[in-house]
Amino acid sequence: MKHIYTDADTLLTALADFVVTKANEAIQQQGRFSFVLSGGSSPKKLFELLASDRYRKQIDWTKVFFFFGDERYVPADHPDSNFLMAKKALFDALQISPGQIFRMKTELVPEEAALDYEKDLQGYFVNSLVRFDLVLLGLGDDAHTASLFPHTSVLQEKDSLVKALYIDKVKMNRITLTAPCINQAATIAFLVYGPSKAEAVQHVLEGGQNIQEYPAQLIRPNGGSLHWFLDEAAAGRIRK
Numbered sequence: 727m728k729h730i731y732t733d734a735d736t737l738l739t740a741l742a743d744f745v746v747t748k749a750n751e752a753i754q755q756q757g758r759f760s761f762v763l764s765g766g767s768s769p770k771k772l773f774e775l776l777a778s779d780r781y782r783k784q785i786d787w788t789k790v791f792f793f794f795g796d797e798r799y800v801p802a803d804h805p806d807s808n809f810l811m812a813k814k815a816l817f818d819a820l821q822i823s824p825g826q827i828f829r830m831k832t833e834l835v836p837e838e839a840a841l842d843y844e845k846d847l848q849g850y851f852v853n854s855l856v857r858f859d860l861v862l863l864g865l866g867d868d869a870h871t872a873s874l875f876p877h878t879s880v881l882q883e884k885d886s887l888v889k890a891l892y893i894d895k896v897k898m899n900r901i902t903l904t905a906p907c908i909n910q911a912a913t914i915a916f917l918v919y920g921p922s923k924a925e926a927v928q929h930v931l932e933g934g935q936n937i938q939e940y941p942a943q944l945i946r947p948n949g950g951s952l953h954w955f956l957d958e959a960a961a962g963r964i965r966k
């Protein structure tokens with residue numbers, strides 16, 4: 727389902743309302759809400775909005791558990807860290823307790839960090855299906871999502887939930903949820919805005935199937951729902 731808005735601010739408000747709805751549904755039904763955060767720059771304003779006076783009282787944040795779709799293999803206090811961005815924009819403002827945050831531990835060697843995270847997921851879901859309530863994803867202008875980059879081995883992954891790999895394009899190791907893990911989610915929401923993303927959005931949503939070139943095409947929920955939250959600039963090349 728596509729949700730298209732005139733500008734980024736309207737889009738972010740609509741997505742914040744969507745997060746509130748999903749969080750309160752999950753908390754009412756199961757007493758907690760598992761929320762996977764995307765990285766990069768796009769979600770920062772969303773996190774700040776959720777932590778604002780307008781939204782902070784709309785969710786019982788003590789019942790929200792935070793995960794990451796991917797992480798750059800840098801220390802947790804490095805400016806490129808997705809965890810650090812979320813900590814500054816969301817966790818600190820809402821005084822989220824550390825026990826509610828599942829960080830990808832980049833102090834471990836990459837492969838161990840991936841295995842450690844997979845254990846964390848299986849512990850949270852008590853060894854049943856790892857089925858996040860909401861996964862937030864971004865989209866690169868090369869149509870990658872999380873750290874599922876074009877022409878990388880992780881695109882073929884069928885079994886693992888989390889993988890570590892060196893991404894030549896960005897010259898760094900990344901830890902990422904795999905497509906099978908993401909696709910088990912109850913709800914998946916892409917947040918994409920700005921004209922630089924328009925071509926990638928068109929390829930992913932309307933181009934021929936080419937997962938190696940456009941990895942975000944891998945994201946197809948198994949029984950859950952898929953939502954694209956776009957501004958008109960990012961949606962500029964697709965049929966409305």
Ligand SMILES: O=C(O)[C@H](O)[C@@H](O)[C@H](O)[C@H](O)COP(=O)(O)O
Pocket residue numbers: 764765766767768769795796797798808863864865866867870871872873
């Ligand atoms: O760690 C990351 O960089 C993200 O997880 C990545 O998948 C991001 O969502 C896209 O690259 C879009 O990034 P921007 O929002 O910065 O354009």
